[in-house]
Amino acid sequence: MLKVKIFDETHEKDLEYAINSFIESTNCEIIEIQFRTAVSIFSEEQIYCFSAMVLYEMK
Numbered sequence: 441m442l443k444v445k446i447f448d449e450t451h452e453k454d455l456e457y458a459i460n461s462f463i464e465s466t467n468c469e470i471i472e473i474q475f476r477t478a479v480s481i482f483s484e485e486q487i488y489c490f491s492a493m494v495l496y497e498m499k
Contacts, residue, residue, distance in 0.1 A: 468496040
């Protein structure tokens, strides 16, 4: 049975850590990982959003 896990972080290293931790702690087969980056401006500050969708199947 296919499952989906969504990750959303404000720094790319945090996203990397979250995905790697998920893979290490779950007995699953990764089917696909889709990565997205979004940027917005609030006042004079740039806000980044790094997200990923992991499509996986439990073993």
